[in-house]
Amino acid sequence: xxxxxxxxxxxxxxxxxxxxxxxxxxxxxxxxxxxxxxxxxxxxxxxxxxxxxxxxxxxxxxxxxxxxxxxxxxxxxxxxxxxxxxxxxxxxxxxxxxxxx
Amino acid sequence: xxxxxxxxxxxxxxxxxxxxxxxxxxxxxxxxxxxxxxxxxxxxxxxxxxxxxxxxxxxxxxxxxxxxxxxxxxxxxxxxxxxxxxxxxxxxxxxxxxxxxxxxxxxxxxxxxxxxxxxxxxxxxxxxxxxxxxxxxxxxxxxxxxxxxxxxxxxxxxxxxxxxxxxxxxxxxxxxxxxxxxxxxxxxxxxxxxxxxxxxxxxxxxxxxxxxxxxxxxxxxxxxxxxxxxxxxxxxxxxxxxxxxxxxxxxxxxxxxxxxxxxxxxxxxxxxxxxxxxxxxxxxxxxxxxxxxxxxxxxxxxxxxxxxxxxxx
Numbered sequence: 001x002x003x004x005x006x007x008x009x010x011x012x013x014x015x016x017x018x019x020x021x022x023x024x025x026x027x028x029x030x031x032x033x034x035x036x037x038x039x040x041x042x043x044x045x046x047x048x049x050x051x052x053x054x055x056x057x058x059x060x061x062x063x064x065x066x067x068x069x070x071x072x073x074x075x076x077x078x079x080x081x082x083x084x085x086x087x088x089x090x091x092x093x094x095x096x097x098x099x100x101x
Numbered sequence: 102x103x104x105x106x107x108x109x110x111x112x113x114x115x116x117x118x119x120x121x122x123x124x125x126x127x128x129x130x131x132x133x134x135x136x137x138x139x140x141x142x143x144x145x146x147x148x149x150x151x152x153x154x155x156x157x158x159x160x161x162x163x164x165x166x167x168x169x170x171x172x173x174x175x176x177x178x179x180x181x182x183x184x185x186x187x188x189x190x191x192x193x194x195x196x197x198x199x200x201x202x203x204x205x206x207x208x209x210x211x212x213x214x215x216x217x218x219x220x221x222x223x224x225x226x227x228x229x230x231x232x233x234x235x236x237x238x239x240x241x242x243x244x245x246x247x248x249x250x251x252x253x254x255x256x257x258x259x260x261x262x263x264x265x266x267x268x269x270x271x272x273x274x275x276x277x278x279x280x281x282x283x284x285x286x287x288x289x290x291x292x293x294x295x296x297x298x299x300x301x302x303x304x305x306x307x308x309x310x311x312x313x314x315x316x317x318x319x320x321x322x323x324x325x326x327x328x329x330x331x332x333x334x335x336x337x338x339x340x341x342x343x344x345x346x347x348x349x350x351x352x353x354x355x356x357x358x359x360x361x362x363x364x365x366x367x368x369x370x371x372x373x374x375x376x377x378x379x380x381x382x383x384x385x386x387x388x389x390x391x392x393x394x395x396x397x398x399x400x401x402x403x404x405x406x407x408x409x410x411x412x413x414x
Contacts (some may be wrong), residue, residue, distance in 0.1 A: 024374035027268075031344070033370050078213045100232040 009083060011061035011092075012076050014098040017054045021094060034094065040093070046071060056097045060086060110138075113276035114207055114262050115318065117379035122187065122197060126309070127276045135318065136262075136273070139210060140185050141202060146176040146188035156362050166361055167209045169193035172273060173203060178205050182213035203276075208260055208356045212365060217372050222279075223256040223321070224248050224273045227405050230256050230287060230319040234353035235327030240387065240394070244327065245279065247394035253317040262356050270321040272374045277314035303325040323381040325401060325409070326353070330386045336396040338404060341382040347373055349382060379410060 023032040031042040043051050043084025049065070049070060053063045060082055068078035088094040111118040111127035116134040118124065120141035145169070145355045151160035153168050154201065161168045167176045178186040185206045189198055211218045221234035222245040233241045242258075249255055257275030266269040326349055341349050350373050351357060360369045383404060387393040 020371045024371040026374040027378045031347070031374050033347070033366075035366065038348075044342055079242045 004080075008097075008100050009060060009087065010100065011064070011079070012059055013100045014057050014059045015054060015086060015090075015095045016057040016098050018094055018096050019049070023048070023051060034092075039092075040092075046081060047085055051080060051089075054086075054089075054095055106240060113203070113274075114257075114260065115264075115273040118373070119206055120202075122198065122202065124193070124203070126199070126203070126388075127199070128311075136181075136216065136264075139185065141187065143186045144188060146186060148177050148269050149178065150188075160362070162363050165213065167318065167359070168214075169205065173231060174198060174201065175200060177206055179209040179213065182210055182215075184209065190391050204283045205356065206261065207350075207360065211260075211262050212359065212363070213297055214347075215368065215372075216273075217229065217262040217369070219263055219266070219324075219350070220259065220353050220355040220357075221261055222258050223261045225254040225256060225315050225319060225403065228319075229322035230315075231401070231405070232272065232324045233322060234349075239327040239329055240397075241327055244394050244397055248398060249279070249310065249313050250399065251278050252313075254313050255310050255318060256315045257355060264318065265376050268376050268379060270314065270380060271316045271318045272321040272356045274313055274315055279310050283306060298318075321380070323383070323405070324349070324353075324385045326382065328384055328386040329389050331389055333388050333390065336385065336387045336393050338383050338385050340399045346382050352379060 020035045021032050022035060023030055025031075025048075026042075027099070029045055030043040030051055032043055032051070033039070034041070046067060049067060051061055053066050060079075064075070064079040064082045067082055068075055069071070070077070073081075086095065090097070110132075111120060111124050112130035112132075112134060113124075113127045114134075115136035117130055117132060118127065118141060119138060121143050122141055124141075149244050150168060150170060154164070155161045159170050168176065168180060170291045173190055175190055177189040178188075180186070185202060187198060187202065191221055191368065198347065199285040208218050219230050219232055219234060222241050223230050223232045224245060225231075226248070230295050233244055235241050243406050245255065255277070256272050258279045260275055262273040262275075264273055303357075330337075351360075351369070354360060354369065360366050378402045385400060387397060
């Protein structure tokens with residue numbers, strides 16, 4: 001399903017959370033449990049915000065915009081962080097691509 | 102009809118228990134507990150048991166209610182975190198009924214009240230509560246007995262209610278008895294594990310410990326998970342860190358199988374997240390052969406002392 005998605009992600013790619021994950025706040029960081037595989041994840045602070053943004057379908061560009069504003073970081077850095085983080089969510093099968101590229 | 106008000110009140114797990122069934126193990130109280138009052142009543146549950154949606158052949162749940170049936174003993178219903186109803190089978194062993202009231206039923210009731218219950222023993226070490234958790238056979242009660250022999254007070258045995266207030270966990274006292282009741286403990290999570298031959302042996306012990314019992318809640322300062330190594334060697338201790346702590350606490354949640362079955366996984370996870378990052382946790386591994394309680398104890402105290410020193414720096 002998510003074979004080699006690295007190349008196809010773009011600012012226009014729209015993604016959404018997969019179901020079956022429970023997230024909670026732990027001292028300012030977002031922690032998550034995947035109920036199916038029983039794995040625990042620490043998404044961290046920025047990752048937690050990205051995860052929240054993915055509650056409904058949203059494009060990488062939109063998420064990067066949110067992160068850029070929220071953490072007051074340069075556009076390029078926000079985009080790079082979001083690309084990398086979303087990629088790791090994809091690798092763990094925690095999010096799904098709704099439409100691409 | 103018997104009136105609840107006239108029932109004797111007992112004190113356990115932070116609750117005042119108004120029970121139609123005599124619970125001689127428990128101290129009496131006429132005060133509501135810090136977690137409130139609950140009632141234990143006798144009633145015919147046969148119709149209710151027929152109609153409740155079943156999760157397994159012996160377990161049913163509806164909104165705010167969990168029911169289970171124990172062959173040759175009774176049907177139990179736990180409702181709203183406030184009421185336990187028991188419908189005993191004719192000639193049922195009262196001791197066996199008590200076992201389930203104070204074990205499985207209480208575990209469900211605490212969950213319904215939104216209180217985390219861990220499976221293990223907790224003791225007062227250096228003026229704070231520490232929990233000993235671990236699988237059956239890991240040596241929890243042996244170590245707990247040893248520590249009590251050394252003069253340390255028991256906070257709770259088997260079911261450890263944990264209250265979390267502002268991210269600080271508090272261990273609530275159970276009642277003054279040290280006892281193993283694997284049968285009750287495993288009942289709801291059961292399947293093959295309920296039929297381990299061990300429990301027959303373990304249920305035999307019930308030791309009153311009125312003089313070695315901590316009666317007030319204490320801050321829970323750490324958790325020691327007891328483990329057994331196949332290899333020969335010394336007792337070892339290692340910190341459990343990061344996300345593995347979630348897994349450890351989930352694993353040692355009392356009746357963890359019910360967390361999913363009665364649909365409270367999200368609450369449970371959020372509850373753990375509210376304090377898990379600040380609670381020290383260690384894995385204490387002993388060799389399978391030989392008596393290692395003394396070695397375990399010295400490692401525990403070494404660790405506690407070191408932790409206290411670090412905090413004072």
